[in-house]
Amino acid sequence: MTVSEIAERLSLSPLTLPCGEREIGGAYIGDLLSWVMGRAQSGDAWITIMSNVNIVAVASLTDVACIILAEGVTLEDHVREAAEQKEVNILCSDRTAYELAKSLAGLIQ
Amino acid sequence: MTEAVRFHFSVDGDDFSSAGQASVQVKKSLRQLGISPETIRRVSVAMYEGEINMVIHAGGGYADVLVFEDHIEIQLVDQGPGIADIELAMQEGFSTAPDNIRSLGFGAGMGLPNMKRYTDSMEIESKLGEGTKITMRVNL
Numbered sequence: 001m002t003v004s005e006i007a008e009r010l011s012l013s014p015l016t017l018p019c020g021e022r023e024i025g026g027a028y029i030g031d032l033l034s035w036v037m038g039r040a041q042s043g044d045a046w047i048t049i050m051s052n053v054n055i056v057a058v059a060s061l062t063d064v065a066c067i068i069l070a071e072g073v074t075l076e077d078h079v080r081e082a083a084e085q086k087e088v089n090i091l092c093s094d095r096t097a098y099e100l101a102k103s104l105a106g107l108i109q
Numbered sequence: 110m111t112e113a114v115r116f117h118f119s120v121d122g123d124d125f126s127s128a129g130q131a132s133v134q135v136k137k138s139l140r141q142l143g144i145s146p147e148t149i150r151r152v153s154v155a156m157y158e159g160e161i162n163m164v165i166h167a168g169g170g171y172a173d174v175l176v177f178e179d180h181i182e183i184q185l186v187d188q189g190p191g192i193a194d195i196e197l198a199m200q201e202g203f204s205t206a207p208d209n210i211r212s213l214g215f216g217a218g219m220g221l222p223n224m225k226r227y228t229d230s231m232e233i234e235s236k237l238g239e240g241t242k243i244t245m246r247v248n249l
Contacts, residue, residue, distance in 0.1 A: 034161075034219030037154045038226060042146065050214045057129030061136060061153045063146065078126075086133060 001107055003066045003089045006045070010103050012068060012091035015075050016083040022065040027104050029097045033058050040064055045104060047097045049073050056082045059090075066090065070097040114142065114176040120160050120187075122169025125213065132157035135174050142176060144249070151227040152181050152247050158220040159185040159243060165206050165215065166190065167241065181247045183228075188240040195233050199225065 004020030006012070014020075025043035030036045031050045040046055042063040048055065051073050059067050066089035069075070074092060075083075083090050093100060116138060118131035136153040144152075156172060163170040167189020175182040192198050199221050206216025225231045228245040235241040 031214055032217040032219070033214040034158060034217045034223055037158065038219055038223045042150060052213050053126045054129065054213060054215070057133060057157060060133055061129070061150070061157050063150050 003045075003091070006066075006104070006107060007091050009107055010093070010100070012093045015069075015090045015092055016080055017089050017091075018084060018087040019089055022089065024065045024104075024108060026108065027101055028064070029101060037062055047100050049097070051075055051079065053079045053082055055079070056086055056088050059083075059088045060086045068093060068100055070095060070100055113178065114138075116174040118172045118174075120163045120169045120172055122164060122167065125164060128160050128164045129157050131160055131172055139176070139181075144176075144181075148181070148247060148249060152183065155224045155227040155245055155247070156183050156185075158223050159183070159245075161215055162220050163187045163189070165210050170240075177249075179249050180229075181249065183243075183245040183247075185243040185245075186240070187242075191237040191239055191241055192233065192235040193237060195235060 003022050006024055007014050024045045026041055027045045028040035029047045031048050036058055040062045044064045045066050045068055046064045047068045047070055049071050069092040072094045121127055132153045136149055139149045167187035170187030173184040197203055201222045202218040204216045204218035210216045229248045230246045232244045
């Protein structure tokens with residue numbers, strides 16, 4: 001299922017969506033950036049509450065399909081701009097990481 | 110062995126928001142060279158961890174990426190304080206990063222272990238008070 005489809009099915013708000021057609025193959029939850037870089041897989045949806053500009057580089061380098069900001073976390077404008085520039089999809093939701101992962105698991109085969 | 114391509118970057122020591130620019134640029138350049146996505150992922154993550162380390166601990170430095178026919182070499186050089194105990198620094202979870210760095214999501218003690226995890230070989234030369242040179246190799 002693509003990032004755009006997941007966004008619609010889970011009612012996630014797209015903050016940046018330059019590559020909505022990317023397929024999501026799994027999910028990783030974490031806020032420690034090196035931990036994410038060591039463990040997240042290419043094509044994962046990365047669920048986090050971390051919102052500083054470094055998440056854009058981490059998402060780009062680990063090649064995750066998108067970042068999902070949980071618990072109502074939002075982005076500053078300069079982070080959003082960096083994400084557009086580096087073609088990183090970022091979605092957000094008021095739900096917890098657990099609730100998001102539970103819903104995702106039902107959609108990703 | 111002939112050196113195909115070399116990329117050189119200086120890493121700004123004070124700027125966390127621009128840390129990663131060199132790695133993202135390397136990612137783009139390697140893609141243009143037709144390197145496989147998984148190899149690009151390994152090289153760019155290892156390099157980003159190195160960049161972050163140079164910003165946190167060493168006041169910056171420089172990074173070179175050399176693309177050979179059968180491997181990619183990443184050299185990270187700084188003139189920071191050096192690593193007192195390399196074996197300890199290589200342990201997952203060990204970190205000397207300050208709290209303000211940790212609040213950004215770094216400093217989990219995974220930087221050097223990740224660099225080793227994502228490369229085929231890694232060599233650290235470090236002298237206290239003089240600096241550190243890390244050479245990593247990813248086979249193609």
